[in-house]
Amino acid sequence: MGIVKKFQQMFSTVPMLGWFLGILTAVLIEYFWGYDYISYYLGLPKIPVLFGALIMLKEPLMIPGALAYDLIVYVIPVLAVAKLTSPFTNQGAALLEKLPLWLSAVLHLVFLYAVLHLWAGINDYRVLIVKLTLISIILTVSINVINGYQGEFSCSHPGFMALGAYVSSILTLVLFTNDKIFGTALLPPALAPYCFPIVLVIGGAAAAVGSLAVAIPSFRTRGDYLAIISLAFMFIVKSAIENLHIIGGARGMGGQPDLAPLPVIFIWTTLCIWIIHNFVTSIFGKALNTVRDDEAAAESMTIKTRKTKMTAFMFGAFWAGVAGGLFAHVLTYINPGMFSINRLAEILAMVYFGGLNSIVGSIVGAVSINVLGEALRPLELFKWIIIPLILIFVMIFRPYGLISFTEINTKKLLEAKKHKTKQGVSS
């Protein structure tokens, strides 16, 4: 315990900028020396892709090598650089503090992206994992609006995702590719990356319109009824697509152009987090919470409960549609089976694992379920015992999820940490 506290105290003076710098050093070390020197001398066949989790589970003999690699490449450089540069990075952070908050946040995000890009760029498998994790974050944050902030239990997220995925895929196939089903491209393919945001927004809008089919009949009811109606909606969407031969039916639809590289997905994810954060912290978000806690009281406080609920529901559905569009263009193939009960279980697991009513929680949930799912891959069947067990324990000890009911405080996150030590107070 003592060590942990000391450890915390030692690094309490490091601002966010310092951590980024530390991670950047680690990534650069991996980039330049990871393959040729460090992993070579440690007897590893290659740079361990997920901090060595895969190789450790597959070959126990490699555990020391992989751990040593993690220490040399990640732990020691990150901690050392973060600590040693903290005087400079604090000055930098203090300078950034003078800028408007949004500008400072954007600069930090650019830095974060640079680090992520370098780290993932070492291996295309990492890129794919990061892409799918970012899409999961959009999905989880958006379902949190409905299941967390609004307090309903909606099961139609895969359905919204399917709508977004199919609508945006059809658009890109019709407009930008020579396809067997839809014929030659209507617009030059060079325009595709520029029009892709519009395509995604249309996909999201389609999902939002589709969500009205759930919203209008069901918001007179609450709780279980909405769950059943939304579940039915999901199955209706799936069956409808399965029986539409023009878009491939059960055989699926492939050949979408690869329009979703890492930067595009990163930008959409940050946009989603930013907009949803503003949404839930606005007066509207407060109204939403009030409706969740006591509908009658909210009504008497002149909140239009119905409109509030519908807007939030459509808003959540919109982002699910966007996530679906991105998903379709990452895999460049979709079939209706992808948007079924399995996907629903995954999304619900992420949101309840991470924490209701919290964007940080959603991010934590999405990242941990995705990374766990990949890292435990070598265990095959046992993976499906371990992950549910972890979920059960989280539900027993933290019924609202790991990090629930907390918000991001951007200012506090990015500020310089120097003055704290002067006062000698640890938080």
Add this chain to the structure above:
Amino acid sequence: MRKIAVLTVVAFCTAMLFSSLALAARKTIIKIGINAPLTGDIPKVGEGTKYAAQMWLEDIEKAGGLEVGGKKYEVELVIEDNESKAESAVKANTKMITQDDVLAIVGPQSSKQAVPAGEVANKYKTVMISPWSTNPSTTLDRPYVFRGCFLDPFQGPVVANFITEEFGFTKAAVLYDVASDYPKGLAEVFKQAWEEKHGPGSVVAYESFTTKDTDFSSQLTKIVKSGAQVLFTPQYYNEVPLIVSQAKDLGWTGPIVGSDSWGSAETIELCGEDCYGLFFSSHYAAAGAKGATKAFIDRYEKTYGYIPDDVAALTWDALRLAQQAIQDTGKLTGKIEKDREAVRDALARIKDFDGITGKMTFTEEGDPIKCAVIVKINNQGEYEFYGSSCP
């Protein structure tokens, strides 16, 4: 502060000491990726794939490695689970290609995983042989993707012809899973072939259900009432026993005919006597096999305790094809991109490959030209050779 520093140093040193493989030089190992559904809807298919692959590896290890151009290379299998999901198959392929540096990939088995996974393999210019995927788009316009079996457009007419010649029936019923790619595709092809033979309307009942349905009584009642003489159901081993027993309960007396998806060892295990005497089209027949096929079946049965299904046999052939292609390259450079390209060219050149599921030559598209087999489930519950049909 000091404590932490000491701890780190100690941890570091121990790690270094114990990394027994430290300083071992990197050598060229031939890695073959296996992308199989070990968990999910059809784990038996994954198991067959894995067992066949392990048997193949045993052979290679017994020979002291794979000989390419006079030099013996160590061979390693990278077996990845695709959870019977499309995106997981894509992840598995990406991982095997970019992280494990596999020379070739065998799998995925089902078309719904093989189609998107083939895209990845083609993008990274790595040979992928899907042993069991019958969907045309798996290999379409993908020079690096091959398959080990015949296609649905070939299999459908084979079954339609067989029923017509064997029984002389003119009215058929079809029951299939509308939500699954393979049954749906094959049902359509069969219907088309049947109606070409017997005129429009000769498929008197064309009923569907959805994956994971277990009660087919309403569809089967319609089929029984429609006056059909034969029922064609291209389903997997988990549904066939249910369909057969429910049909019998509802008074169906005609024959029920299936497709290669029946070929799993599990079908007869679950179905029992109800399935005796039924026919299906397949890639090979276990009972009464000869030569190399018999040797493979006997060895598999001895090691794993049951007769291998077509998936195992096709996987075996796919691996042997990959092996042949690697050996045909003549020389491995150690540069993975170059070697992969060489393997692809060698594979496309293979003529009259003598597999345990028949002779194979690849077309331009990477599809083999090979014969289909009609199998009868005999009264001992064995899959017996009944006839064959070649293109």
